[in-house]
Amino acid sequence: MTRPEIDCTVYSGWYPLLARLHRQLTSVTSDFAYVQIKEKYGTLRCHLDYGESVDEFTRGVCEVLIGASTDESRSVCEFCGKRGSTRDDLPRIKTMCAGCYRPRRPHAPAE
C-alpha cells in the first residue's frame, strides 16, 4: 500500500486500521481528502475534507466509519499493532501492548 502524502503522525501499529478505514471510506465515496490523521488521548483521530458531491447522509456514513476506527484504536497498540490498552499513567496517554509499554518511558517503544 502506498501511503498518500498527508499529514499523518501516527505510528505504524495503526496503519492496518487506517488501510481498512480507507477501503471502507472509498467504497462510500471517493470525493474526500485527508486533512489530518493523528493520535489524541490514545485514540486515532482522522479528519476529512469532503467534496461538494458528498451529501449529509454520505458524510454521516463516513463519520460513523471513522468513529468505529477511533473506538477500535483504543485496543490496538499504536507501535506494533498487537492487542493493547490505553495507558493513562504516562505523561501523554498512549495505547500500547504489554511489550511496548514502558512505564515512564513512553517515547522508546520496543521494535
Ligand SMILES: [Zn+2]
Ligand atoms: Zn506494541
